[in-house]
Amino acid sequence: MSAILEVKTTVEGFRLWPAALDAQTQADLVDAVLARLGEGPFYRPQTPGGRPFSVKMSNFGPLGWVSDRGGYRYQATHPQTGRAWPDIPPVLLALWDATVGGPRRPDACLVNLYRQGAKMGLHQDKDEADLGAPVLSVSLGDAAMFRIGPAQGGRTTGLKLESGDVCALTGPARLARHGIDRVMEGSSRLIPGGGRLNLTLRVAGLSPR
Numbered sequence: 001m002s003a004i005l006e007v008k009t010t011v012e013g014f015r016l017w018p019a020a021l022d023a024q025t026q027a028d029l030v031d032a033v034l035a036r037l038g039e040g041p042f043y044r045p046q047t048p049g050g051r052p053f054s055v056k057m058s059n060f061g062p063l064g065w066v067s068d069r070g071g072y073r074y075q076a077t078h079p080q081t082g083r084a085w086p087d088i089p090p091v092l093l094a095l096w097d098a099t100v101g102g103p104r105r106p107d108a109c110l111v112n113l114y115r116q117g118a119k120m121g122l123h124q125d126k127d128e129a130d131l132g133a134p135v136l137s138v139s140l141g142d143a144a145m146f147r148i149g150p151a152q153g154g155r156t157t158g159l160k161l162e163s164g165d166v167c168a169l170t171g172p173a174r175l176a177r178h179g180i181d182r183v184m185e186g187s188s189r190l191i192p193g194g195g196r197l198n199l200t201l202r203v204a205g206l207s208p209r
């Protein structure tokens with residue numbers, strides 16, 4: 001992984017590396033994602049209240065984030081196929097080491113696909129066993145407006161995330177509220193069939209002992 005440059009943001013603990021991935025790395029990463037989707041296809045989860053998400057999801061790694069009538073949780077198998085999730089693409093683990101690093105590598109990678117007006121409401125990532133470990137996010141394809149604000153609520157800030165941008169919720173921002181307001185459809189040609197892919201790497205499970 002070549003040196004990547006971090007920029008300061010107004011939210012303490014929210015870290016942003018604009019254009020962290022060059023065009024070739026982005027294309028290779030899309031290929032790595034597509035190659036794994038046969039084994040772990042996209043599906044549309046439901047909220048605990050029974051409403052379908054507008055975003056389609058899959059996961060890579062030992063654990064995957066799922067949502068259904070039973071609530072939010074991590075589990076080792078795909079809810080529709082019953083199979084283990086595909087492995088996390090190695091380039092993402094290298095990116096983790098080059099950015100947030102730390103004592104544990106991620107054991108979960110949520111894959112979000114935004115097409116046809118899909119967006120994601122303000123939420124906190126708090127289903128992980130260790131809320132001290134950072135969450136790292138990679139954006140690919142169409143640009144999107146990301147919104148972030150304090151954990152306890154209050155004023156939020158919007159910023160544009162473009163293909164190849166990497167950001168992280170760390171330290172005081174780990175439980176920040178955040179979401180995707182809008183995707184600029186057609187702003188990128190990276191993803192076959194169009195849209196935006198977001199990959200979020202997490203330390204989800206208990207540390208092995």
Ligand code: MD6
Pocket residue numbers: 112120125135136137146167168169178179180198200
């Ligand atoms: C998205 N991202 O960019 C949604 N979560 O499509 C997230 O929910 C997210 O960007 C944790 C940390 C960074 C993120």
Ligand code: FE
Pocket residue numbers: 123124125178
């Ligand atoms: Fe999130």
